[in-house]
Amino acid sequence: MKKYDVIIIGSGPVGLSLAKALSNSGFSVCVIDRQTKDNLSDPAYDGREIAITHFSRRILKDIGSWDLIDQDCISHLKEAKVLNGHSPYSLHFNFEETNQTTLGYLIPNHRIKSAVFNSIKDDPMISFIERATSKSLSIDGDGVEVELESGDIIRGELLVAADGRLSGSRRQMGIPVEVKDFGKIVIVCKMNHEKDHENIAYECFHYGRTLAVLPMVGKQCSVVITIHTDKAKEILDQDDNAFSEDISERFNHRLGKMSVASEKFSYPLLACHADHFHAERFVLVGDASVGMHPVTAHGFNLGLRGIDTLTRILNEAKTNNEPFYTHDILKKYNQTHQMNTRTLYYGTNLIVDLFNSERSAAKFMRRFALRFGNNVWPIKKMIMDQLTETK
Ligand SMILES: Cc1cc2nc3c(=O)[nH]c(=O)nc-3n(C[C@H](O)[C@H](O)[C@H](O)COP(=O)(O)OP(=O)(O)OC[C@H]3O[C@@H](n4cnc5c(N)ncnc54)[C@H](O)[C@@H]3O)c2cc1C
The missing domain is CATH 3.30.9.10 (D-Amino Acid Oxidase, subunit A, domain 2)
Structure with a gap:
């Protein structure tokens, strides 16, 4: 029976983008999902418009998905204004304050999903198993086995959970998660x-x-x-x-x-952050690792950041002829990605709490925060860099 380099549970936009990034680096990949290929190639409109940063655009371009998105449906974000209560005062970001022609891009989620699926569907390094739900996982020194509800068994060297914020694989692996409802x-x-x-x-x-x-x-x-x-x-x-x-x-x-x-x-609105993103022969990516509140528009962007980190680390191990699935290698992904996600996760939750509180101290802080953000250039630049990810 075939043994894949990597098995990915979940063909959301993050799971599929990772599959493509890995196949481009010469890894054989098997993706499994409950959904059908028809649903994934032409997904229904789901009301989500995803704000994409410059960094994410670069990743999507590198894996060949960006050019498969209908360019006529991409909106360019030139300015962003944050308003508090009924006050006309706004914290204001303008693309002219950056070295780019736009702050970022707004794209319908179903268009992103179909582009990433269409980029993998004919890839000889990627096998896609549709209508497949993972039932149990078994991991030991010899490899990984995923048993599907159909009874079929898929074998691989490394298992990636990209099965969303309520990740069943994360639970089966016993990885604790902090959830904020x-x-x-x-x-x-x-x-x-x-x-x-x-x-x-x-x-x-x-x-x-x-x-x-x-x-x-x-x-x-x-x-x-x-x-x-x-x-x-x-x-x-x-x-x-x-x-x-x-x-x-x-x-x-x-x-x-x-x-x-x-x-x-x-x-x-449920946010979550896993305690750690790795175990022996196992990693978490996308919403299965961190599910963000959408106010800072970072869920998918962070997912792509994680893919970039993971692919680089697995590639390095492969180039050095080291096994890419060991605890020590995957720990590097955990450390780097935790550093990228923790501040953003807690920072976002803090902003949400501050801007949703009805206490008068919070209302005062909100007015102060918008003026402080507007008038202290290093702070404004830091927020803008985080939102646009030009680097
Ligand atoms: C209203 C809203 C607005 C948003 N706006 C933004 C934005 O502006 N910018 C941004 O970056 N992000 C945004 N996000 C977040 C973004 O949509 C998510 O971060 C992203 O979709 C996560 O993708 P994923 O692939 O990790 O997970 P998912 O899309 O949840 O995919 C998980 C996949 O796993 C499959 N699966 C689950 N369990 C199993 C199993 N046992 N066996 C097989 N398959 C399984 C599911 O079928 C599914 O296909 C927004 C979210 C919302 C709700």
Whole structure:
């Protein structure tokens, strides 16, 4: 029976991007997922618009996925404004303050998923097993075995869990995870509007809820509402006219009349961070390692950062004729990636707590934080570097 170099459980955008990066480096890869190839090659619209940093664009370009994304659906983010309550004052980022022509890119999630799948589907180094759910894992000195629910067994040298933030493989490996349930839901949909958005993204921290308005191609935007779970149903059930009027009003008619242009989708707000990302012959990537709150738009971007780190470390071992699956090699990935994720994870959760608190001290701190961020250039530059990842 064939023994692959790497088995990846999960063909989300991170699992598939890793498969391609590894195959480009000469590793044989087997990807397994519950989904079908048809679903993955033409996934349904899911309401998520993903903000992609410059670093992530580079990775997607290197693995050959970027050019498979329909370029007409990529929106360029020129400015970003963060507003507090009903104050017109904003923390303002402009691409002109960077050495790039844009702060980043906004791309529909289903387009990213189909591009990464189409980049692997004919790759001779990658086998894809569809409609396959992993049932149990067994790891010893000789290798890794994944038993599927069908009873089939897949063998490999290294197992990668890319099975999302509720990762079953992580649980089976006994890796502890810190979970933060924000008690909120994020509701997303597309809206048309009268005025030009001028490629400006807005994050409005209103009291009791937040509203992000992200510029898509043409006179269309992605609206992202975060709201306490017990209030979400009311919004989801609102008819299109009432919803459209409410959002136009809450957005102070900056874009003129707004009207719903898609179904509304909702996602529970759960963030998680695994205690460590590796074990003997086992690693965690993507949301299975760190599931971020979407406010700083870093989930997929961090996933790609992890792929870059892991591929480099596995490659180095291969070039040095060392076994690439040992605890010591994988520990290097853990150390580097933990350094990249921990600060961002806790920093993001802190921002969310600060901007969602109704306490007067928090309201004061918010006003202070926006002014401090705007006026102290090293701080502003640090935030901008983190958000755009130009390096
Ligand atoms: C509203 C919203 C907005 C977001 N905006 C941004 C943004 O602007 N920028 C950004 O970088 N990120 C953003 N994110 C985060 C981003 O969407 C995720 O980080 C990314 O999709 C994670 O991909 P993944 O491949 O790790 O996991 P997933 O996409 O969760 O994929 C996991 C895969 O594993 C499979 N699977 C699970 N268990 C098994 C099993 N036992 N056997 C076989 N297969 C299995 C599933 O079928 C699935 O295909 C956003 C998220 C949300 C909810």
